[in-house]
Amino acid sequence: MIHRLGLRNFKGVVEGEAELDKLTILVGPNNSGKTTILEALFLAPNPLRQVPYVPTTAVQLLLEYHKTLSEKGYTFLLNKYIANNVVIEVDDLELLFTKINGSGIAVKVTYLSQSGETGILDLGYLRPDGNVEVRSNVQIADNTLLLSTKLAKFAHEYLQSRWIEILNTRAPALISREVSRFVSEEYVNVTAEPFTAGSMTFYVMLADGTRIRLSDLGAGVHLYVVNRLLYEHYRPDVVLWDDLETHFNPRLLTHVVEWFADLVEEGKQVIVSTHSLEVVEKIIAFVEDATVLLTSLRDGKLKVRRVKPDELKEWAKAGIDPRYAEVFLL
Amino acid sequence: MRVYPLGDKLFDNIRSKLREIDKHLPQKVLADKAAPTGLLIILGDGREDNIVVSLICHHLNGNKTAAILKPTSTRYGAIQTLKTIVKNYKAIAFILDQENDELPSLSETVMRKLNEIGAVCEVKENLVGGRVVRYECILGDHRFRFVVVVNGLDDVGGPSHKIEDHLVRLAGVAVRGDSKDAWNGLGDVGRLEVVRRIYADRDVAAEVFSQHFEGLGLLDC
Numbered sequence: 001m002i003h004r005l006g007l008r009n010f011k012g013v014v015e016g017e018a019e020l021d022k023l024t025i026l027v028g029p030n031n032s033g034k035t036t037i038l039e040a041l042f043l044a045p046n047p048l049r050q051v052p053y054v055p056t057t058a059v060q061l062l063l064e065y066h067k068t069l070s071e072k073g074y075t076f077l078l079n080k081y082i083a084n085n086v087v088i089e090v091d092d093l094e095l096l097f098t099k100i101n102g103s104g105i106a107v108k109v110t111y112l113s114q115s116g117e118t119g120i121l122d123l124g125y126l127r128p129d130g131n132v133e134v135r136s137n138v139q140i141a142d143n144t145l146l147l148s149t150k151l152a153k154f155a156h157e158y159l160q161s162r163w164i165e166i167l168n169t170r171a172p173a174l175i176s177r178e179v180s181r182f183v184s185e186e187y188v189n190v191t192a193e194p195f196t197a198g199s200m201t202f203y204v205m206l207a208d209g210t211r212i213r214l215s216d217l218g219a220g221v222h223l224y225v226v227n228r229l230l231y232e233h234y235r236p237d238v239v240l241w242d243d244l245e246t247h248f249n250p251r252l253l254t255h256v257v258e259w260f261a262d263l264v265e266e267g268k269q270v271i272v273s274t275h276s277l278e279v280v281e282k283i284i285a286f287v288e289d290a291t292v293l294l295t296s297l298r299d300g301k302l303k304v305r306r307v308k309p310d311e312l313k314e315w316a317k318a319g320i321d322p323r324y325a326e327v328f329l330l
Numbered sequence: 331m332r333v334y335p336l337g338d339k340l341f342d343n344i345r346s347k348l349r350e351i352d353k354h355l356p357q358k359v360l361a362d363k364a365a366p367t368g369l370l371i372i373l374g375d376g377r378e379d380n381i382v383v384s385l386i387c388h389h390l391n392g393n394k395t396a397a398i399l400k401p402t403s404t405r406y407g408a409i410q411t412l413k414t415i416v417k418n419y420k421a422i423a424f425i426l427d428q429e430n431d432e433l434p435s436l437s438e439t440v441m442r443k444l445n446e447i448g449a450v451c452e453v454k455e456n457l458v459g460g461r462v463v464r465y466e467c468i469l470g471d472h473r474f475r476f477v478v479v480v481n482g483l484d485d486v487g488g489p490s491h492k493i494e495d496h497l498v499r500l501a502g503v504a505v506r507g508d509s510k511d512a513w514n515g516l517g518d519v520g521r522l523e524v525v526r527r528i529y530a531d532r533d534v535a536a537e538v539f540s541q542h543f544e545g546l547g548l549l550d551c
Contacts, residue, residue, distance in 0.1 A: 314414050315414065316402070317401060317402050317403065317410075317411075317414075318399065318401045318402075318410075318411040318414045318415060319336065319337045319340065319399040319400045319401040319402060319411070320336045320337060320399055320414065320415065321336060321337045321338045323338070324334075324335065324336050324337065324338065324341065324364065325336045325364065325397070326364075327363075327364040327365075327366055328336075328364065328366060328397065328415070328418045
């Protein structure tokens with residue numbers, strides 16, 4: 001389990017830290033550092049490791065994820081795009097991004113060896129053209145998987161490339177039956193099959209054998225199926241879910257939250273971000289000892305306050321919404 | 331003074347009503363960002379108070395920002411809110427309806443409720459015929475000004491006085507019985523016209539809502 005995250009000069013955060021729990025809910029206004037925390041945690045085990053998306057390297061995925069036009073390179077990781085050194089601390093490990101040769105970035109990790117000495121491991125190099133040189137893809141912290149609406153499109157190609165492995169598990173059938181409880185149709189499986197000439201697509205298969213293209217389903221169902229398939233295939237130690245409230249009907253959302261509760265019981269860690277206090281309440285209802293962190297980001301300073309469920313109730317009674325009042329509460 | 335609602339429903343409520351008057355009005359009346367100025371307005375009552383108070387604040391104190399909130403507990407119960415939030419504020423206005431209470435008794439109840447949450451307060455000013463009372467308080471080691479503004483006009487309505495006394499006075503309606511009934515009787519268009527006038531005519535608003543102008547003016551300390 002990851003207990004502590006510290007950030008220096010990472011993206012919009014000049015400085016900040018957060019204590020994490022088995023199930024942590026990040027709540028706060030827009031631009032308050034929630035996604036930045038999740039992305040740091042996603043990179044933490046090794047930015048150059050393989051992840052279940054295309055692009056297949058964690059840091060390359062983030063590059064594509066944030067791309068708007070034709071930008072290349074990894075300066076988006078550096079605070080204000082100019083910081084020379086970025087640090088992501090996870091418990092007693094320090095992941096270092098150091099700008100060299102203009103806009104290339106060296107990636108190293110410092111760690112405490114069993115004998116108590118500090119070691120440095122060279123993980124690789126992020127090239128200005130967007131390519132990476134992997135020197136070690138060793139996993140240095142609990143493995144994390146970032147899930148979000150915006151990432152789902154990067155998952156399809158990966159799932160197709162590994163479909164033969166996924167097909168031979170019970171996951172597609174189980175997941176499709178699960179989501180059937182929240183829609184009018186009865187799904188029995190997920191398949192990858194031809195669509196129009198020469199092209200492939202994912203379908204959900206109905207009990208009568210007819211198929212519906214996965215992307216033609218409601219966005220919530222689509223998102224849940226893709227993310228569950230990714231999880232079941234990749235089996236990370238830590239699930240990171242950004243903007244949990246997006247697309248979900250309350251019933252399906254309850255199901256997702258119950259899944260989180262199961263993961264926590266299995267010893268996994270779950271960290272989610274949300275704008276919705278209803279989501280926070282729902283999670284607390286299912287995972288009593290979930291930790292709520294209220295975040296705020298001002299002038300690069302990430303502030304995080306651990307909020308007790310009782311405090312949330314007290315604020316609600318006082319007419320205070322922490323998403324409006326974080327300046328006063330932090 | 332711009333207001334910054336601390337709650338989602340209150341924000342939507344004020345903003346939607348302001349848009350009914352003029353779609354550009356929210357930008358003038360509401361602050362976009364929370365500014366830690368130490369000023370807070372607590373609404374103890376009513377569905378009309380939020381828009382009335384916001385518009386009066388608009389006429390007062392230039393570019394300062396005051397946070398505004400509406401607790402779920404109404405009237406004296408809203409004073410409980412101070413325990414949760416007081417340390418962030420140095421000047422707090424509390425606005426509530428008089429209802430059937432005598433003003434001295436209302437003032438005593440407010441003092442008792444303040445004492446119940448552990449605040450030690452002293453009355454420093456009694457203005458507008460007892461409808462504005464300024465207290466200076468200490469809660470723990472935090473000092474703050476607490477200004478109580480009591481809605482109601484003696485010569486309007488029945489024995490129960492409230493924000494609607496002012497609104498029907500502004501509407502020029504003769505009231506027999508409860509001012510709230512008279513206010514509701516104006517219909518959507520009539521009510522909107524009155525609220526629009528609070529925004530458009532500062533002098534008339536200041537005359538009809540004299541205790542609000544006086545009391546909210548004391549926030550800018």
